[in-house]
Amino acid sequence: MKLTKTKIFLTAVALTAVAFAGCKKFLDVNQNPNATTFANPAQILPSVQGAVAHAVSYPYQNFGNFYSQYWTQNLNNSQFRGLDQYTTGPSDFDRSWSVLYSNAIADTDSLIVNQHLPKFQQYAAIAWLMRAYSFQMLTDAFGDIPLKEALKGRDNRSPHYDAQAEVYDSILVFIDRAKGLIDVTPANPYKPGVDDLLAGGDMTTWLQFANTLKLRVLLRLTTVNSAKAQAGIQALYAETPAPAFLAKDVEMKWTTTGGNQNPLYAERVFLNTPNQVASSTIMDRMKANNDPRISSFFALIGGQFVGTPQGSFIDSPSTKSVSRPSTKVLSATAPGRLISAAESFYLQSEAAARGWGTGNAKTLFESGIKANFATLVLTPAQAQAYIDDPAATASKYPVGDVNTQVTAIITQKWFSLCGSQGFEAWCEQRRTGVPALIKSQASKLGNDNFPARFIYPQAEVTRNGNFPGVVKIDTKVWWAK
Numbered sequence: 001m002k003l004t005k006t007k008i009f010l011t012a013v014a015l016t017a018v019a020f021a022g023c024k025k026f027l028d029v030n031q032n033p034n035a036t037t038f039a040n041p042a043q044i045l046p047s048v049q050g051a052v053a054h055a056v057s058y059p060y061q062n063f064g065n066f067y068s069q070y071w072t073q074n075l076n077n078s079q080f081r082g083l084d085q086y087t088t089g090p091s092d093f094d095r096s097w098s099v100l101y102s103n104a105i106a107d108t109d110s111l112i113v114n115q116h117l118p119k120f121q122q123y124a125a126i127a128w129l130m131r132a133y134s135f136q137m138l139t140d141a142f143g144d145i146p147l148k149e150a151l152k153g154r155d156n157r158s159p160h161y162d163a164q165a166e167v168y169d170s171i172l173v174f175i176d177r178a179k180g181l182i183d184v185t186p187a188n189p190y191k192p193g194v195d196d197l198l199a200g201g202d203m204t205t206w207l208q209f210a211n212t213l214k215l216r217v218l219l220r221l222t223t224v225n226s227a228k229a230q231a232g233i234q235a236l237y238a239e240t241p242a243p244a245f246l247a248k249d250v251e252m253k254w255t256t257t258g259g260n261q262n263p264l265y266a267e268r269v270f271l272n273t274p275n276q277v278a279s280s281t282i283m284d285r286m287k288a289n290n291d292p293r294i295s296s297f298f299a300l301i302g303g304q305f306v307g308t309p310q311g312s313f314i315d316s317p318s319t320k321s322v323s324r325p326s327t328k329v330l331s332a333t334a335p336g337r338l339i340s341a342a343e344s345f346y347l348q349s350e351a352a353a354r355g356w357g358t359g360n361a362k363t364l365f366e367s368g369i370k371a372n373f374a375t376l377v378l379t380p381a382q383a384q385a386y387i388d389d390p391a392a393t394a395s396k397y398p399v400g401d402v403n404t405q406v407t408a409i410i411t412q413k414w415f416s417l418c419g420s421q422g423f424e425a426w427c428e429q430r431r432t433g434v435p436a437l438i439k440s441q442a443s444k445l446g447n448d449n450f451p452a453r454f455i456y457p458q459a460e461v462t463r464n465g466n467f468p469g470v471v472k473i474d475t476k477v478w479w480a481k
Contacts (some may be wrong), residue, residue: 022172030176041123043193048111048130049197051103053252056423058264059096060137062276064422067451068429069437070297071325071422072310076318079268082261084311084442086451086473090458096141097457100134105158106151116303121181122203126196127209128178132171133338136217139167140427141454142467143477158465164476164478165224166216172232182207198250198338209250211236211243212339214346215357218470220431222354224479233356240357241343246344249375252336261332269330272460275332281438282418289392289415294384296376297418298323311442328376329419337420342372359463362397365409369395372416384478410434430480449474 065071066083082088108127149159184204199205221229241412254262275370278298286294299319308322345368351357373383387395417425
């Protein structure tokens with residue numbers, strides 16, 4: 001049933017795009033023998049992007065917002081109690097796996113296999129980036145995953161799993177292949193148009209996306225392989241011309257129309273009792289910093305912003321009223337944000353703070369805050385007032401060592417990604433340990449452990465003969481602190 005819903009949704013996205021629209025050999029280890037040659041790229045690209053945006057918006061978004069302690073279970077309901085108890089099982093992660101493997105990644109093949117044709121090149125470049133983005137989501141969630149044998153179609157229904165370090169190496173290759181294809185010439189007659197649902201065919205934006213994604217991937221290695229992260233980032237900044245990074249959000253703009261609604265809202269909020277409410281972990285820290293973004297992330301309840309401790313459904317009275325996520329982050333039109341301008345600036349700030357990238361780390365840090373305020377339709381004056389507010393300690397770039405500065409950057413990133421990039425916030429928390437989370441009152445994990453990964457899906461457990469075995473939810477992924 002879940003797969004059927006996903007297919008229907010993706011078809012709707014593709015048909016909507018079509019209605020408005022009027023190199024080197026592909027990696028042998030990743031060749032899908034069922035890929036379509038000479039397909040219509042204007043029909044395939046919207047489907048790929050729709051699948052990626054669907055995954056970003058739901059289910060990765062929901063898991064991430066709970067595990068980052070932005071949201072917790074409504075005291076009166078039970079839909080997501082397992083997320084606060086940390087008792088989710090294999091079947092809970094089926095869609096997180098399938099929507100990317102079966103839809104997003106598989107559909108990129110028909111664009112990439114034709115990348116030697118001029119009319120396919122820019123589409124193939126975007127496809128490489130969607131593939132890189134999807135594999136990073138998968139490996140950041142599950143750890144070791146199939147990559148080399150993942151797309152053999154009927155030739156291999158039991159792909160072997162690749163180590164996460166090898167997956168990361170492939171992701172970097174995918175990004176570089178995309179960059180090698182991108183043509184930013186405005187007159188290129190073969191670039192996408194409105195069939196590019198994320199950037200409208202602006203290939204300059206896609207080049208910036210590639211650089212920003214590469215910076216994200218490399219910074220993820222800081223704990224597990226700092227030397228490799230440093231070398232990769234320094235090489236990126238040494239490129240000619242100098243790399244430009246995103247200064248705007250790249251996102252799917254969902255609508256109020258049927259299958260094009262934000263999927264988390266459509267399936268878990270619309271016509272249902274909302275189960276997500278504000279966690280006091282984020283709420284208390286925003287209040288302590290006089291953070292005006294609180295009204296953009298959460299709704300008033302009884303004239304106040306009220307959070308509740310993570311997992312407090314276990315012993316709190318059901319009569320307690322708690323703020324719900326605002327319509328800016330949870331509604332039919334809440335965007336599916338792949339990378340935000342704020343995240344881009346924070347990534348650059350961290351690279352500069354570590355001495356690996358150019359630019360002023362403090363200026364870039366404050367640019368991240370300002371970009372987030374702009375995304376939330378708050379004014380530049382409000383952003384500056386927050387930066388200048390003596391009580392807002394989280395808005396101040398510190399004087400101190402690298403660890404102190406990186407902690408400040410990741411803390412501010414955690415605030416900025418609230419509700420809209422929950423999965424990425426959780427990834428960064430696992431990488432750095434920032435911010436310190438509070439044990440859920442409903443946790444059934446011992447030793448004060450927290451979720452550290454997704455559980456491999458039931459379909460892999462039962463169907464893949466090369467399934468490597470069950471891994472517990474509190475087992476850290478390769479790059480985690």
